[in-house]
Amino acid sequence: MPLLGCIADDFTGATDLANTLVKGGMSAVQVIGAPTGPLPEADAVIVALKSRTAPVREAVADSLAACEALLTAGAQQIFFKYCSTFDSTETGNIGPVADALVKRLGCGFALANPAFPTNGRTVYQGHLFVGQALLNESGMENHPLTPMKDANLVRVLGRQTDGAVGLVPFATVEQGAAAIRRAMTVLKESGRRYAIVDAVTDAHLIAIGEAAAEHALITGGSGVAMGLPANFRAKGKLPERGAAASALPPMRGAAAVLAGSCSRATLGQIGFARDHAPTLELDVLATPDAAALAAQAFAWAEGKLGDHPIVIAASASPERVAALQARLGRDAAGALVEYALSTIAEGLVARGVTRLVVAGGETSGAVVSRLGVRALRIGPEIDPGVPWTYAEPVGLHLALKSGNFGARDFFLKAFEMPESAA
Numbered sequence: 001m002p003l004l005g006c007i008a009d010d011f012t013g014a015t016d017l018a019n020t021l022v023k024g025g026m027s028a029v030q031v032i033g034a035p036t037g038p039l040p041e042a043d044a045v046i047v048a049l050k051s052r053t054a055p056v057r058e059a060v061a062d063s064l065a066a067c068e069a070l071l072t073a074g075a076q077q078i079f080f081k082y083c084s085t086f087d088s089t090e091t092g093n094i095g096p097v098a099d100a101l102v103k104r105l106g107c108g109f110a111l112a113n114p115a116f117p118t119n120g121r122t123v124y125q126g127h128l129f130v131g132q133a134l135l136n137e138s139g140m141e142n143h144p145l146t147p148m149k150d151a152n153l154v155r156v157l158g159r160q161t162d163g164a165v166g167l168v169p170f171a172t173v174e175q176g177a178a179a180i181r182r183a184m185t186v187l188k189e190s191g192r193r194y195a196i197v198d199a200v201t202d203a204h205l206i207a208i209g210e211a212a213a214e215h216a217l218i219t220g221g222s223g224v225a226m227g228l229p230a231n232f233r234a235k236g237k238l239p240e241r242g243a244a245a246s247a248l249p250p251m252r253g254a255a256a257v258l259a260g261s262c263s264r265a266t267l268g269q270i271g272f273a274r275d276h277a278p279t280l281e282l283d284v285l286a287t288p289d290a291a292a293l294a295a296q297a298f299a300w301a302e303g304k305l306g307d308h309p310i311v312i313a314a315s316a317s318p319e320r321v322a323a324l325q326a327r328l329g330r331d332a333a334g335a336l337v338e339y340a341l342s343t344i345a346e347g348l349v350a351r352g353v354t355r356l357v358v359a360g361g362e363t364s365g366a367v368v369s370r371l372g373v374r375a376l377r378i379g380p381e382i383d384p385g386v387p388w389t390y391a392e393p394v395g396l397h398l399a400l401k402s403g404n405f406g407a408r409d410f411f412l413k414a415f416e417m418p419e420s421a422a
């Protein structure tokens with residue numbers, strides 16, 4: 001029975017969380033979509049949904065179905081994972097999903113913390129920073145689906161819920177777990193449904209995790225999960241062991257990268273790949289037709305598949321994304337690109353690709369669903385927040401890279417790790 005039941009609003013985020021829990025010594029399995037049958041055996045089960053940008057009702061229904069399956073399996077605490085850049089719109093989906101989970105669990109209160117200091121995301125006085133920039137000046141203000149134009153998370157979450165949102169500020173967090181616990185109790189007793197909790201360092205996140213040991217629901221990025229394995233260990237429920245990553249089957253065979261993220265880090269990684277690997281940049285604006293884009297990709301890939309990765313990207317600058325959206329509408333533009341990239345993924349696997357990196361959460365959701373993946377076993381970490389995984393039952397090595405994660409050489413480096421080198 002799982003100790004921790006997790007609901008992730010996208011697929012890269014689910015992998016990121018699974019990776020953090022594994023590093024903390026929990027065994028973790030990522031399952032795709034709300035489970036209908038028995039759950040796999042693991043200390044943590046992470047249900048990956050594609051609910052970040054789904055219509056609110058659908059996101060809530062899927063999240064509640066996942067929660068129900070996790071509770072039925074015996075999960076003792078529920079974790080709602082969203083993005084470290086708090087990706088959401090004015091209407092959701094973080095607030096409405098959290099509201100539904102608070103109600104289902106009858107807990108009346110949950111903390112909210114997206115910080116991930118290793119990847120530059122920190123929360124100070126309720127404001128989210130990406131590196132040195134406020135969220136709304138970090139490039140995230142241009143996100144194709146969830147443009148983030150306000151860095152004040154008390155305000156952002158406040159607009160998405162009818163519950164009141166308070167703050168546990170830096171000065172309290174600095175004092176450690178007992179002070180954080182007291183501050184959260186005061187906020188709950190004064191009628192707040194949520195507390196944005198500041199965190200600038202991993203030590204803050206671990207203290208927040210400790211303070212929330214008895215919470216039925218925790219919401220946040222993968223960072224705040226760092227403190228949770230110790231809670232279960234302290235109660236004697238989790239055996240003492242090192243990182244619990246699975247040994248994946250040997251990684252061999254043709255390698256490819258598919259990018260649908262338009263985030264700054266991914267655009268930089270594509271720029272690097274241009275000089276180091278065969279790279280095709282699809283011009284979606286010139287050819288807004290998924291079948292034609294896929295045909296173009298297959299023709300280009302002919303004769304290029306092998307141990308050295310090829311890179312196929314639909315990613316584009318904010319101006320070009322805006323132009324496509326003006327022509328097709330925001331959701332239709334995203335859906336077209338996701339459909340094209342998932343068709344290309346299917347075709348590449350049919351042509352022998354066995355090691356695949358996908359950049360972007362929505363993109364990963366589309367690809368993983370199209371490939372018929374049911375579960376992911378978590379393997380070695382490539383860069384913070386991005387592990388290699390093994391996709392079952394299809395038997396494929398997959399790395400689902402969050403849009404803004406990874407070093408500039410990520411697309412090459414992933415295939416040069418000793419575990420991955422063909």
Ligand SMILES: Nc1ncnc2c1ncn2[C@@H]1O[C@H](COP(=O)(O)OP(=O)(O)OP(=O)(O)O)[C@@H](O)[C@H]1O
Pocket residue numbers: 010012013083143144145260261262263284285314315316320321324325333334335336337338359360361362363364401402403404
């Ligand atoms: N050229 C383009 N024009 C318009 N939309 C695009 C284009 N290229 C990609 N997209 C869409 O942009 C969206 C990018 O979202 P995705 O979640 O994949 O990346 P991300 O948000 O950067 O990653 P993450 O969620 O992991 O942070 C997808 O829906 C994708 O289809």
Ligand SMILES: O=C(O)[C@@H](O)C(=O)CO
Pocket residue numbers: 010012013014016017082083084085116221222360361385402403
């Ligand atoms: O938290 C993050 O930034 C990632 O795990 C993610 O959710 C990207 O989609």
